Amino acid sequence: MNFTLPSIAEIKKKGIDVKTARAILELDEDTYFEQVMPLAKQLRFEAFGNEVSFCTITNAKSGACIEDCGFCAQSANYKQAPSPVYPLLTAEKILEQAKEAESIGGTEFSIVTSGRGMNKQRELDTMVDAITQIRQQTDLETCASLGLMQREDLQRLKDAGMIHYHHNIETARSYFPKVVTSHTWEEEVQTVTLAKEMGFEVCCGGIMGMGENKDQRIEFIFQLKEIDPDSIPLNFLNPRPGTPMAELHDLTPLDCLKLISVMRLAMPQKELFICGGKEVNLQQYQDLIYDAGASGAMIGNYLTTQGRSPEQELALAKKLGFKPVGPHQRAKASA
Numbered sequence: 001m002n003f004t005l006p007s008i009a010e011i012k013k014k015g016i017d018v019k020t021a022r023a024i025l026e027l028d029e030d031t032y033f034e035q036v037m038p039l040a041k042q043l044r045f046e047a048f049g050n051e052v053s054f055c056t057i058t059n060a061k062s063g064a065c066i067e068d069c070g071f072c073a074q075s076a077n078y079k080q081a082p083s084p085v086y087p088l089l090t091a092e093k094i095l096e097q098a099k100e101a102e103s104i105g106g107t108e109f110s111i112v113t114s115g116r117g118m119n120k121q122r123e124l125d126t127m128v129d130a131i132t133q134i135r136q137q138t139d140l141e142t143c144a145s146l147g148l149m150q151r152e153d154l155q156r157l158k159d160a161g162m163i164h165y166h167h168n169i170e171t172a173r174s175y176f177p178k179v180v181t182s183h184t185w186e187e188e189v190q191t192v193t194l195a196k197e198m199g200f201e202v203c204c205g206g207i208m209g210m211g212e213n214k215d216q217r218i219e220f221i222f223q224l225k226e227i228d229p230d231s232i233p234l235n236f237l238n239p240r241p242g243t244p245m246a247e248l249h250d251l252t253p254l255d256c257l258k259l260i261s262v263m264r265l266a267m268p269q270k271e272l273f274i275c276g277g278k279e280v281n282l283q284q285y286q287d288l289i290y291d292a293g294a295s296g297a298m299i300g301n302y303l304t305t306q307g308r309s310p311e312q313e314l315a316l317a318k319k320l321g322f323k324p325v326g327p328h329q330r331a332k333a334s335a
């Protein structure tokens with residue numbers, strides 16, 4: 001295949017274009033490893049030096065969600081999907097989990113809740129209390145992922161000291177209706193835009209391997225580029241029994257590496273975290289995520305699935321000579 005990449009100087013300035021990104025997804029393994037991965041690795045190094053960030057999450061309120069996201073075991077629409085159901089944890093319990101996350105090497109702690117958004121003032125009070133205590137009692141950077149949000153509620157979290165807000169757009173705009181019908185892609189983007197406007201460091205990404213085609217994968221990546229979040233969590237579908245996507249196995253380990261690299265080459269300076277589904281999808285290539293362009297990973301467990309142990313993740317980072325730092329404090333080598 002006749003394939004040429006732009007120079008690293010050009011890529012650093014504006015990233016690769018859609019055509020080059022799409023071509024990378026078709027490359028054979030040798031060409032990818034010889035031409036693309038070294039460049040992605042170099043760009044990652046130029047932006048982040050030897051630093052990596054590790055995000056940890058707590059599932060602070062689980063299940064019983066009325067939304068119908070096709071990948072999610074927490075949706076009440078999928079009665080056969082096994083998922084724990086419990087109301088919002090107390091602020092003390094969330095603090096306890098934050099301290100545990102810090103003790104295993106986490107640098108950022110995200111409080112995630114199921115549901116369309118915070119639906120009771122009481123829940124928001126608990127969140128504000130939890131964030132205040134985490135800020136006072138740990139060195140963790142705080143983040144929350146609470147669904148679609150209003151300005152007043154986000155403001156209370158900001159006043160409590162929350163730095164990051166996480167909200168995924170999940171997939172390409174053109175494919176979104178095949179994944180979710182109970183809310184729109186535009187509503188997702190509105191929340192992200194609002195959080196950005198309000199000065200949060202915004203973390204926004206999605207999930208690959210949900211049945212979208214390669215053009216839609218590229219569409220999703222370039223829509224993220226347009227949204228311009230501060231960091232991007234990239235998940236690979238880990239199909240959950242009982243959900244409409246239970247039988248989907250769309251990605252090879254090489255596909256996953258290529259997608260990481262395309263993201264790095266399209267957005268050379270962005271934080272890129274590899275999150276849910278990395279173990280089952282990347283398999284033998286799991287240790288290559290940083291060479292492919294990732295600048296961080298989620299450690300510990302995901303929302304409804306288990307991750308690789310934090311010790312393994314930290315051991316890998318150590319072996320590669322990386323130093324874990326919070327993304328907010330990261331002194332970019334390129335700055």
Ligand code: SF4
Pocket residue numbers: 065066067068069072073074075113114115116147
């Ligand atoms: S992803 Fe969030 S909003 Fe969608 S079903 Fe799951 S918990 Fe509900």
